[in-house]
Amino acid sequence: MTASRPVPAPDFVGYPEVRRGVRALLEARPGTHLRPVPACREWTVTDLVAHVVEIAERVLGQGGSPLPAPAVPALLDRWDDLGEQLDRRLAAADGRSGEIMVMDAYTHELDLRAALDVPPPAEHLAWAPSFEVLVRGFSGAVSARGLPALRLRTTGGSEWTAGRGRVAGTLTAPAHDLYRALAGRRSPAQLAAFEWTGNPARWLPAFTWGPFVPPAYPGV
Numbered sequence: 140m141t142a143s144r145p146v147p148a149p150d151f152v153g154y155p156e157v158r159r160g161v162r163a164l165l166e167a168r169p170g171t172h173l174r175p176v177p178a179c180r181e182w183t184v185t186d187l188v189a190h191v192v193e194i195a196e197r198v199l200g201q202g203g204s205p206l207p208a209p210a211v212p213a214l215l216d217r218w219d220d221l222g223e224q225l226d227r228r229l230a231a232a233d234g235r236s237g238e239i240m241v242m243d244a245y246t247h248e249l250d251l252r253a254a255l256d257v258p259p260p261a262e263h264l265a266w267a268p269s270f271e272v273l274v275r276g277f278s279g280a281v282s283a284r285g286l287p288a289l290r291l292r293t294t295g296g297s298e299w300t301a302g303r304g305r306v307a308g309t310l311t312a313p314a315h316d317l318y319r320a321l322a323g324r325r326s327p328a329q330l331a332a333f334e335w336t337g338n339p340a341r342w343l344p345a346f347t348w349g350p351f352v353p354p355a356y357p358g359v
Contacts, residue, residue, distance in 0.1 A: 164248075174254055288304050
């Protein structure tokens with residue numbers, strides 16, 4: 140995998156911003172705790188917040204401890220308590236660990252924004268390191284499936300090469316859409332509708348990787 144893009148911010152910088160962003164979204168919208176999250180089938184807003192808290196506990200080796208009552212304010216307070224410990228750990232590692240946790244949290248902030256009909260942030264410190272994680276995972280899926288390398292390009296000019304060997308095609312999309320595609324939030328029809336050189340059908344199977352499966356219907 141090769142790339143041409145700005146140097147990403149350290150992982151530990153983005154994680155507190157995700158927590159602040161999620162808290163601000165929900166404190167400004169009381170009563171949305173039971174709203175469904177379309178990007179996470181069968182989840183409500185409360186389920187999403189409980190998930191990021193559970194991930195934080197797991198990273199700290201506290202998995203299995205009882206979560207607070209399933210109320211969003213209590214869950215957010217618990218996440219902040221855990222986050223203070225995680226911020227110190229990530230800072231001590233100088234951005235060399237925790238990147239998957241940061242990507243997961245930021246991806247779910249985007250899920251939450253979509254569920255609440257709030258646009259994605261224009262800038263976010265977790266965006267670049269999270270994108271790196273997704274590109275690496277997708278690149279591994281391209282290689283594992285024996286597919287030729289694919290150039291990934293945003294309409295803003297950032298560029299990556301996923302897979303190995305000679306590039307046989309290019310996918311160009313707005314940065315937010317490309318991020319959501321790599322995170323399993325765009326349907327096959329949406330993926331095919333992006334700007335491509337080469338036959339998109341060759342690479343569509345690689346968008347199923349790790350925990351990510353493109354939805355059957357248009358994603359958000």
